[in-house]
Amino acid sequence: MMRIGVDLGGTKIAAVALDDAGTELASRRLATPGSYGAILERIAELIGALEGELGRPASVGIGTPGASCRKTGRMTLAGNTALEGRPFVADVGARLRREVRVTNDANCFALSEAVDGAAAGAELVVGVILGTGVGAGLVADGRVLAGARGLAGEWGHTPLPWQRADERGIRACHCGRASCIETFLAGPGISADHLRATERSLDAHEIVAAARAGDRGARATLGRFYDRLARSLAVLISLLDPDVIVLGGGVSKVHEIYDELPQRLPAWLGPTRPAARIVPSTHGDASGVRGAAWLWPTAEAAWGLPRPGHSVLGHTTDSLRRRQ
Incomplete structure (x- = not known):
């Protein structure tokens, strides 16, 4: 299984592809644009480039400033990004046409170090x-x-x-x-x-x-x-x-x-x-993007994670669509 992690920051968006052993297969980074729509396009561009290079689709996890509110599905405390108040989880999932897992960048850091750090x-x-x-x-x-x-x-x-x-x-x-x-x-x-x-x-x-x-x-x-x-x-x-x-x-x-x-x-x-x-x-500045990739573990049942559409990390695109 290949997984892609995205670290969305105020100045750059970094993406990495990992295999099951946590080996980095490829990486990309681009400047963070100022508009919300452009951010969605830039993320799609990064993921498309990685999947094109490696020749196969991947799961996608994203670390962001702030968090997605479970009640509204909208981002809060999103810092100096255009995400504040936006239904980012639903929008990025719709743009990528797949379920996407999203959580705070500090959570991604902790997960990276807990998995293989x-x-x-x-x-x-x-x-x-x-x-x-x-x-x-x-x-x-x-x-x-x-x-x-x-x-x-x-x-x-x-x-x-x-x-x-x-x-x-x-x-x-x-x-x-x-x-x-x-x-x-x-x-x-x-x-x-x-x-x-x-x-x-x-x-x-x-x-x-x-x-x-x-x-x-x-x-x-x-x-x-x-x-x-x-x-x-x-x-x-x-x-x-x-x-x-x-x-x-x-x-x-x-x-x-x-x-x-x-x-x-x-x-x-x-x-x-x-x-x-x-x-x-262990992973230093790379912990955030690696942790985002690990939001999709190798064997979900072994990690105790729920089925697709029932994320423990906040809303997934499936659950948001049911509420809209």
């Missing part, structure tokens, strides 16, 4: 994205847990746990609230914290480099970041008790994280609570 074989996996934004995806026994409205894992827009006096209400978030986890742990949040503490404007990469060179202000900034990350992950561990937490996104490439967290987590979990294994992703 850093958390392969684990029962419950949380994939945490630490980049220009913060989010998470959940996978249990190889199945994405998308939630009732497809929004499970919006962890970045919950309050930073155990806030200290100097952390309360000082950071406005684009979601309309203050002191969300994202405003502390995303790359721009780290930069803002450093500016506030040192009056020096550096991006997250520059802060890491300065800390490694011995800069005391940068080291203090990263110390605060590690502590806040430990507090935030402690809540996920307490709520979900995952086997593995896989970190992805640009901030996750700071290798010191994986030495710091085991030392800092016990203070927030308590002496009798074991911490989950926390690891960097």
Whole structure:
């Protein structure tokens, strides 16, 4: 069986074809156009090119910003794409003339790492994205847990746990609230914290480099970041008790994280609570597109997935047509 995964982002649309073993057979990428109709055409173009190159049809899974609401079938929280408010799942399925599985890009990241990445074989996996934004995806026994409205894992827009006096209400978030986890742990949040503490404007990469060179202000900034990350992950561990937490996104490439967290987590979990294994992703930036491909597993019955038309990931084109 050949499967195609599509990663729809704000600037590019990437597609990859995988075989049953997860071997990449072919890949393509194109710039994301500005209009909704053009996005549908661009996805169809990518899939047609891959199927033409490999000479056979494939299943299609797509990772997107935001999620498809089960009640309305329309996209919500779709970021800087033209998908917001659109019935994307139904429209892309109609355009491709097949059932298509669609879920949030963080879910795709988590699924990729759970299938054949850093958390392969684990029962419950949380994939945490630490980049220009913060989010998470959940996978249990190889199945994405998308939630009732497809929004499970919006962890970045919950309050930073155990806030200290100097952390309360000082950071406005684009979601309309203050002191969300994202405003502390995303790359721009780290930069803002450093500016506030040192009056020096550096991006997250520059802060890491300065800390490694011995800069005391940068080291203090990263110390605060590690502590806040430990507090935030402690809540996920307490709520979900995952086997593995896989970190992805640009901030996750700071290798010191994986030495710091085991030392800092016990203070927030308590002496009798074991911490989950926390690891960097195996597939890195390719995890999203690979996870989209794995929305169609090799043997659906073995993975416990439903029959076509009854997706656990949100609406499929069949279920949407019945509701229209």
